[in-house]
Amino acid sequence: MSLIIETANYEVLMHKYNLTLLLGLGLIVLLLLALFVTVWLLRRSRKSKSTASNSKLTSSLRDEKLKSSIIINAIDDGVVLIDDQRTIQLFNPGAANIVGWKAEDAVGLNWQAIFKFVNEKGEPVNSAEDPVETLFQTKKSVRDNSANLLMKSGNIIAVSLVISPILDNDQRVTGAVSVFRDVSEERQAEQQRGEFISTASHEMRTPVAAIEGYLELSLNDKVSTVDSRARNYLEKAHTSTQHLGKLFQDLLTSAKVEDGRLTSHPDVVEFGAFLEQLTEELRFAAEKKGLAVEFTFGTPQTIDATHTAEKLIRPLYYTYADPDRVREAITNLFDNAVKYTDKGKITLGLVGNEQVVQFYVRDTGPGIPAEDIPHLFQKFYRVDSSATRTIGGTGLGLFICRKIVELYGGRIWVESVLGQGSTFYINLPRLNTLRAEELKAKATKNTTLPQINSLAESP
Numbered sequence: 001m002s003l004i005i006e007t008a009n010y011e012v013l014m015h016k017y018n019l020t021l022l023l024g025l026g027l028i029v030l031l032l033l034a035l036f037v038t039v040w041l042l043r044r045s046r047k048s049k050s051t052a053s054n055s056k057l058t059s060s061l062r063d064e065k066l067k068s069s070i071i072i073n074a075i076d077d078g079v080v081l082i083d084d085q086r087t088i089q090l091f092n093p094g095a096a097n098i099v100g101w102k103a104e105d106a107v108g109l110n111w112q113a114i115f116k117f118v119n120e121k122g123e124p125v126n127s128a129e130d131p132v133e134t135l136f137q138t139k140k141s142v143r144d145n146s147a148n149l150l151m152k153s154g155n156i157i158a159v160s161l162v163i164s165p166i167l168d169n170d171q172r173v174t175g176a177v178s179v180f181r182d183v184s185e186e187r188q189a190e191q192q193r194g195e196f197i198s199t200a201s202h203e204m205r206t207p208v209a210a211i212e213g214y215l216e217l218s219l220n221d222k223v224s225t226v227d228s229r230a231r232n233y234l235e236k237a238h239t240s241t242q243h244l245g246k247l248f249q250d251l252l253t254s255a256k257v258e259d260g261r262l263t264s265h266p267d268v269v270e271f272g273a274f275l276e277q278l279t280e281e282l283r284f285a286a287e288k289k290g291l292a293v294e295f296t297f298g299t300p301q302t303i304d305a306t307h308t309a310e311k312l313i314r315p316l317y318y319t320y321a322d323p324d325r326v327r328e329a330i331t332n333l334f335d336n337a338v339k340y341t342d343k344g345k346i347t348l349g350l351v352g353n354e355q356v357v358q359f360y361v362r363d364t365g366p367g368i369p370a371e372d373i374p375h376l377f378q379k380f381y382r383v384d385s386s387a388t389r390t391i392g393g394t395g396l397g398l399f400i401c402r403k404i405v406e407l408y409g410g411r412i413w414v415e416s417v418l419g420q421g422s423t424f425y426i427n428l429p430r431l432n433t434l435r436a437e438e439l440k441a442k443a444t445k446n447t448t449l450p451q452i453n454s455l456a457e458s459p
């Protein structure tokens with residue numbers, strides 16, 4: 001009996017054990033299944049995501065390309081891409097309209113086959129003035145608002161262009177993009193405006209000069225008798241007429257400077273003697289205002305303490321420029337120094353090295369605000385500060401100075417400290433003594449003197 005019971009218990013036990021085992025196995029299978037399904041779902045979602053993003057990227061790239069070509073084709077300005085061999089790789093319809101070449105003919109050609117830069121007379125510009133060559137040499141963008149292109153038809157058009165370099169990681173120029181436009185109409189209008197200003201100022205200068213002359217006569221005791229009140233009025237009228245005369249003269253000069261009609265007769269000038277003499281001529285106007293005037297040669301450091309000034313051998317600082325034009329520029333700077341300085345002194349100085357002759361006009365005036373300095377040499381620019389606003393002027397003087405200095409391959413700039421004064425510098429290329437003597441000999445023999453450009457290589 002007890003055996004039967006034990007056997008029955010044993011079976012129940014075995015049954016329970018089998019059930020637990022089965023349940024455990026089922027659970028494991030279920031877990032594995034869930035894991036597999038999760039992994040599969042994850043993979044599927046990742047795959048679908050990457051397929052979607054891939055197709056998005058492809059279509060966005062396609063869109064970008066399309067957009068760029070739509071933009072380039074729609075631009076009215078000419079857009080040209082050239083490679084490092086100067087071969088045209090892209091030529092938009094704007095470029096085709098301006099230069100009269102079809103894109104399919106232009107692409108693959110050398111840039112110079114289409115873009116023939118010429119001067120106003122139609123002569124080809126030398127390679128130093130070719131904007132593309134300049135870009136490949138300097139690796140910098142080139143901007144030119146005064147370029148001229150010779151067309152297939154033989155016509156010359158005025159263009160304004162910007163060429164920007166394409167640089168690789170090693171900063172090598174691998175190509176360039178040029179954007180240009182036809183500005184013939186604008187340039188013609190500018191020329192007419194210049195001609196009008198020049199004619200008008202010339203015509204008005206003549207009667208103003210006559211009025212000034214008569215006012216001078218009426219103020220001259222030897223020819224006229226005026227009472228003190230009338231003299232006071234006449235003196236004021238005389239000063240205003242002088243200002244008006246200066247304004248017309250400046251307008252005339254700036255118009256001439258801009259259209260290249262400013263006459264220039266360059267000659268060999270020894271700046272030491274030239275500046276010393278000019279200082280003596282200008283001294284009077286400054287001293288009348290109570291300002292001291294000084295001419296310095298070299299910098300104080302260059303003077304050896306054991307030598308007196310008389311023992312110093314002054315180097316000869318030769319340049320090749322029109323002395324009248326240079327006188328005009330220096331006089332302008334000196335007049336400004338007198339005009340804007342209330343007390344102190346004005347120094348004219350001369351220094352130089354093998355390549356450059358540098359002279360400067362230094363004053364102890366109000367100085368110029370830093371934000372005005374970059375604009376100072378632009379036409380009609382005047383500083384709007386309380387120190388200078390009340391003083392009359394045209395804003396043309398420094399513009400004319402810059403143009404004159406550029407005419408002889410020079411540079412002009414200013415350094416200034418507010419409340420302490422300003423120094424205007426002019427650098428001109430220096431001629432060595434041998435070359436200067438050669439040129440002087442040529443001039444006495446009356447042979448044609450060289451152009452400024454051809455002197456550049458021989459300082």
Ligand code: ADP
Pocket residue numbers: 336337340363365366367368376381382383384388392393394395396397398399422
């Ligand atoms: P302007 O006829 O007005 O003097 P300029 O072109 O000669 O014209 O000078 C431009 C401006 O630069 C002037 O209006 C003046 O504000 C400033 N300027 C020129 N020279 C000096 C100077 N030596 N000191 C202070 N300001 C100056």
